[in-house]
Amino acid sequence: MSVVENTQAAQIPENWEPKIIAFCCHWCTYTGADLAGLNRMNYPANVRVLRIPCSGRMNPQYVIEALNKGCDGVLVCGCHPGDCHYVTGNYYARRRMMIFKRLLEYEGLEPDRFQVRWISGAEAGKFRDTVMSVVEQVRALGPLNLTREIPQFELPPVPDDDGAFDAVPEEVTA
Amino acid sequence: MTAQDAIRQRAKELLESGEVATFIGWEAGRFHNQTTPLVITDAADADKLVFNEYCVNTLAKYARDVVARGKVGLVVRGCDSRAIVRMIIDQVIKREDVYLIGVACPGMKDRKTDELLKKCAECRHGNPVECDELIGEAGEWPIPEGRFAEVAEIEAMAQPERSRYFESVYAKCIRCYACRDVCPCCTCRECFVDQRRENWVGKQNNVAENRFYGLTRVMHIGDRCIECGECERVCPMDLPLMKLNRKVIQDLNNLFGEFESSLSIDDSVEPLIAYDLNDREEFM
Numbered sequence: 148m149s150v151v152e153n154t155q156a157a158q159i160p161e162n163w164e165p166k167i168i169a170f171c172c173h174w175c176t177y178t179g180a181d182l183a184g185l186n187r188m189n190y191p192a193n194v195r196v197l198r199i200p201c202s203g204r205m206n207p208q209y210v211i212e213a214l215n216k217g218c219d220g221v222l223v224c225g226c227h228p229g230d231c232h233y234v235t236g237n238y239y240a241r242r243r244m245m246i247f248k249r250l251l252e253y254e255g256l257e258p259d260r261f262q263v264r265w266i267s268g269a270e271a272g273k274f275r276d277t278v279m280s281v282v283e284q285v286r287a288l289g290p291l292n293l294t295r296e297i298p299q300f301e302l303p304p305v306p307d308d309d310g311a312f313d314a315v316p317e318e319v320t321a
Numbered sequence: 322m323t324a325q326d327a328i329r330q331r332a333k334e335l336l337e338s339g340e341v342a343t344f345i346g347w348e349a350g351r352f353h354n355q356t357t358p359l360v361i362t363d364a365a366d367a368d369k370l371v372f373n374e375y376c377v378n379t380l381a382k383y384a385r386d387v388v389a390r391g392k393v394g395l396v397v398r399g400c401d402s403r404a405i406v407r408m409i410i411d412q413v414i415k416r417e418d419v420y421l422i423g424v425a426c427p428g429m430k431d432r433k434t435d436e437l438l439k440k441c442a443e444c445r446h447g448n449p450v451e452c453d454e455l456i457g458e459a460g461e462w463p464i465p466e467g468r469f470a471e472v473a474e475i476e477a478m479a480q481p482e483r484s485r486y487f488e489s490v491y492a493k494c495i496r497c498y499a500c501r502d503v504c505p506c507c508t509c510r511e512c513f514v515d516q517r518r519e520n521w522v523g524k525q526n527n528v529a530e531n532r533f534y535g536l537t538r539v540m541h542i543g544d545r546c547i548e549c550g551e552c553e554r555v556c557p558m559d560l561p562l563m564k565l566n567r568k569v570i571q572d573l574n575n576l577f578g579e580f581e582s583s584l585s586i587d588d589s590v591e592p593l594i595a596y597d598l599n600d601r602e603e604f605m
């Protein structure tokens with residue numbers, strides 16, 4: 148993931164609002180978000196909640212696509228391990244997301260931009276706090292200036308060909 | 322009798338007796354230091370087979386393409402045999418569909434530099450892990466050090482440099498999918514990049530789509546990668562693909578215990594298709 152130095156607050160444009168997508172498990176976090184709404188809790192409108200059947204349904208490709216298409220941060224939420232509606236879905240998700248998060252950070256994404264949290268259906272307060280903290284963390288980081296087009300820097304030379312397929316060999320081996 | 326003569330003789334016998342329908346090996350290329358994979362169905366062609374230190378291609382994936390014609394015989398070194406084991410575990414081919422002639426790998430040379438290939442210098446298993454018969458004897462194959470040295474190099478870089486480094490990687494990628502075509506783990510009947518209607522990955526060649534492809538490829542192979550290094554060898558743009566594959570393998574090793582994929586057919590539980598109640602909890 149490529150990010151032009153945007154960790155300095157000076158480079159954050161005025162009136163910029165982070166755009167965050169939250170993938171929420173239908174059985175826990177989505178219900179928790181619903182409860183937060185019922186309780187009239189306030190949390191930032193920067194987060195767009197998308198419902199997935201289970202955190203085990205979370206495809207790493209969704210995260211890459213979200214970041215490629217202009218989100219500044221991604222939040223994945225599911226049931227606490229042990230509480231999965233499908234019994235084991237979030238155990239698989241936990242392993243997958245641990246690996247995927249490390250891979251994204253290896254490629255240079257700031258750790259705060261991709262977060263995973265377990266939030267149960269009763270934890271409306273935790274949902275609100277999580278969303279607020281993620282929004283604040285991403286706001287501090289600034290916009291995600293991912294490179295999307297081929298940049299105009301000079302490409303390294305094409306690997307050298309020894310001309311084996313151009314030259315007519317003097318002696319063709321049997 | 323050299324290994325090459327033994328391979329020719331066994332190929333001839335197998336094809337003549339009808340035990341195998343096709344036989345896969347290498348044939349001489351235009352130059353003395355070049356070989357190409359060869360699929361033969363006629364015992365008379367067995368004398369075309371060669372085995373020398375320039376047999377750089379891993380043969381296993383060709384078995385998938387010709388297995389419909391009947392039982393396949395093929396020459397396997399460490400990497401070929403692990404690739405075959407991988408494909409058997411993934412139910413691409415059956416064990417009884419292949420007849421494996423094992424041969425100890427001498428370590429293959431790069432045609433251009435005449436030095437040991439990068440993938441062979443990093444290889445941990447030169448001798449076949451699975452075969453029906455072994456030509457000659459299993460050789461000494463010391464396990465090289467520094468399996469994750471490349472990964473540590475990148476990890477030592479600061480975050481903006483890592484970003485720039487991988488940006489330049491994805492800027493160079495031409496998405497020819499050679500890495501996918503050669504990979505023994507990439508055996509889906511229809512790859513996600515070919516699903517045009519679903520449009521997982523767009524048609525433009527730009528950094529965003531290349532990154533989408535690159536990251537998805539790594540996540541799909543992830544725990545199954547046999548570290549044969551073929552993806553890196555075939556890449557026409559010389560991209561450091563094993564740095565990505567090994568990063569995932571390193572994390573799997575650190576988080577879920579030491580493992581190496583595809584060392585035997587029974588060894589079929591990879592870390593990402595399993596779970597443990599006591600896995601580390603980072604997402605509370």
